[in-house]
Amino acid sequence: MDKIASLKKFLNPKKIAVIGASKSKDKVGGIVFRRLLDSRRRLFPVNPKETAIEGYKVSPDIQSLPKDIDLAIITISAAAAVKSVEMCIKKGIPNYIIVAGGFGEVGAEGRELEEKLTGLAKEKNVNILGPNSLGIFLPDENIDTIFVEHGDKSLDRKGRVACIVQSGSVGVEALGYASNTGYGMRAFVGLGNKCDLDEIDFLEYFARDEKTNCLGFYLENIERGRQFLTVAKEAAREKPVVVLKAGRTHTAVLAVSSHxxxxxGSDNVISGALKQFGIQRVYDDEEFCDATKVLSMLSGTPGNRVAVLTAAGGYGVMCTDFIEKKDMRALLKMAKLSKDTQKRIKEATFPFTACENPVDITASADDRMFSQSFDILIEDDGVDIIICIAFFAPPGISENLIDIIADKIKKSDKPVIVFTKYGPFTDNSIKNLYYAGVAAYPSVGRAVRAARFLVERTKIKQRLDQKA
Amino acid sequence: MEKKLKRWFETFGDKENPDEFDAKRLVMLYSIKVPKGKRLGPEDALNIDDIKPPYVVKVCSSNILHKTELKGVLLNNDKECLQDNFKLMQDRFPKENILVENQSTYMGPEFIIGIIKDPALGHAVMVGAGGVLTEIYKDTAFRLAPCSVTDATDMIDELVLSPVFDNFRGMNLDKKKLAQTISQVSRLAHDLGDKLSQLDINPIVFSDGEWIALDVKVMFE
Structure with missing residues (x-):
């Protein structure tokens, strides 16, 4: 079986051994084991110092494990972890997650241990994730080995974004943010030090995975750079690929005499390369979540003409400023609304409604007016994208607006992005919109940026289709 | 290696780095235009065949990176003053070759096209606002080599300078030809492989319907 196909079992194992499983709820081995209790998999804790954990009989050593374990999660420290991998290999276990740090990132001794793991993976044909890996989390498969708090409960089960992250805290914070505001996670993979499995392996896997429709990567270094780009470009023909690349390239430190x-300089080369290979680049965890969310929820857009519907005048003007700002990711323009559209909106709302785009139906508007104006905008052939500024403060507007908008968005083939704020309830409001199938953001700038991601994606897709 | 490159290396010999004349012969192999010129040795008399005036007289050495600062460039020479200025340059740099070229007249801005080798990703090609102030403008776009003409067009579109191609102030610059040139330079880098460390074509200008490389520097590993 090739390496990529063999990852299926890695990510959806039936029998899992936890080496270093612990009774203590504070130890990594204790946390990981307890997380897996909900997974409905067969669990095999290993620890010479324990006899039973949470009603599970504990094996004193690896030799006593049954033969057909699919995945071993190693929660013990570096040197011991390597030894236990060696023993597990003798038992024929094919897949490993190594949680411990203390490898290549701490110096020569750790590097030696890590190289040993790399060697084992190659020689013995096994898959090793890590070391220093946060673990894996696949909501739909009920698999969660992540030992830090990550707001897992509020993530959507039917999510479609595969998130592959190199570093722990950035990934975890992205998870936390995503789950606060509604986000569809297909899989979360913490790469760690990449002694064996790396971004390319998971890129290839999730590019073929039917449940995935968008791939997001947080990377600090890309060892097999050209290969990653080539494989990502292939994947981008079908699914958007987003990369958050931190860390400067080494170019700046080279002795250079040419202009x-x-x-x-810093990372102009990687920026250019990502564009060239159809990959959408983001710069922080918030932008990462914003981009993958909208790209996973909405398919591209026929064009870049945006109509803005608002009941709050100030935000409408602000939104226009953001739309008209030159941004090389993708250019947007304010749609020119037809005479007919303008007339119909006035009839549906007030004679004084400003209909030039932004369409400001004012704080006197109610749900019905919002809803009808929305329909009219969707029907205008000069409109490609709608940004809807949804506020619940006007007395005529109720929370029913969420369902009204959601219903229309489902029927519309034009993408709709919502900007909403609701005081301390903002996150919740955005989450409710998410569950109703609506991509919403808590600031004008981020809503407009989301529209740019869609336009950028459409351009990439068209380009890749042309070349194919 | 491509046949044409092999031939170029045969005439280039075992020098460490090409001088401007060598470098221009190298880029010419990839359809990049350069001014008509002749390289003359320290003992050579002025003999410029059929090169037309006005002339530029430059010191031509792979050891000198910044000619202007060392007074190694004399512009706007007509037929009459050429002999004197050629002599002046030979006296100034007695051990070096001298390059005499036709001086191109051009409209619109100067561009730079370059190559660097990224340690992780290999050769990358750059286009930017060129000239002596290029490092101040920092108006650049990069792609990995080799890059297609479509990629190169995207690069040009990314520049702050890109509106000059929309018939800005009557300038009739050929964007497609510049994109083809960028793509060709990236192809050269790709074909040279690891041997190439850095390359600068600066400036490259639009003259008589063609993009002309006025100065070319090539650094080998």
């Missing part, structure tokens, strides 16, 4: 060398 070009001096201008290459």
């Amino acid at each position: 070009t060398g001096k201008l290459a």
Whole structure:
């Protein structure tokens, strides 16, 4: 079986051994084991110092494990972890997650241990994730090995974004943010030090995975750079690929005498390369979540003409400023609404409604007016995207607006993005919109940026289709 | 390696780095235009065949990176003053070759096209606002080599300078030809492989319907 196909069992194991499982709820081995209790898999804790954990009989050593374990999660420290992998390999276990740090990131001794793991993976044909890995989390498969708090309960079961992250805390915070505001996670994989499995393996896997429709990566270094780009480009023909690349490239430290060398600077080369290969680049965890969310929820857009519907005048103007700002990711423009559209909106709302786009139906508007104006905008051939500014403060507007908008968005083939704020209830409001199938953001800038991601994606897709 | 490159290396010999004349012969193999010129040795008399005036007289050495600062460039020479200025340059740099070229007249801005080798991703090609102030403008776009003409067009579109191609102030610059040139330079880098460390074409200008590389520097590993 090739490596990518063998990952299926890695990510959906039937029998899991937890090496270093512990009675203590504070130890990593204790936390990971307890997380897996909900997984409905057969669990095999291993620990010479324990006899039973949560009603499970504990094996004193690896030799006593049954033969057909699919995945071993190693929660013990570096040197011991390597030894236990060696023993597990003798038992024929094919897949490993190594949680412990203390490897390549701490110096020569750790590096040696890590190289040993790399060697084992190659020689013995096994899959090793980590070391220093946060673990894996697949809501739909009920698999969660992540030992830090990550708001798992509020993530959507039917999520479609595969998130592959190199570093722990950035990934966890992205998870936390995502779950606060509604987000569809297909899978979360903490790569850690990448002694064996790396971004390319999971890129290939999730590109083929039917439940995934968007791939997001947080990477600090890309060892097999060209190969990653080539595989990502292939994947991008079908699914958007988003990369958060932190860390400067090494170009700046090279001795350069040419103008070009001096201008290459921090990370201009990687920026250009990502564009060239159809990958959408983001710069922080918030943008990462914003981009993958909208790209997973909405397919592209026929064009870049945006109509703005608002009951709050100030935000409408602000939104226009953001739309008209030159941003090289993708250019947007304010849609020119037809005479007929303008006339119909006035009839549906007030004679004084400003209909030039932004369409400001004012704080006197009610649900019905909002809803009808929305329909009229969707029907205008000069409109490609609608940004809807939804506020619940006007007395005529109720929370029913969420369902009204959601219903229309489902029927519309034009993408709709919502900007909403609701004081301390903002996150919740956005989450409710998410569950109603609506991509919403808590600021004008982020809503407009989301529209840019869609336009950028459409351009990439068209380009890749042309070349195919 | 491509046949044409092999031939170029045969004439280039075992020098460490090409001088401007060598470098221009190298880029010419990839359909990049350069001014008509002749390289003359320290003992050579002025002999410029059929090169037309006005002339530029430059010191031509792979050891000198910044000619202007060392007074190694004399512009706007007509037929009459050429002999004197050629002599002046030979006296100034007695051990170096001298390059005499036709001086191109051009409209619109100067661009830079370059190559660097990224340690992780290999050769990358750059286009940017060129000239002596290029490092101040920092108006650049990069792609990995080799890059297609479509990619190169995207690069040009990314520049702050890109509106000059929309018939800005009557300038009739050929964007497609510049994109083809960028793509060709990236192809050269790709074909040279690891040997190439850095390359600068700066400036490259639009003259008589063609993009012309006025100065070319090539650094090998």
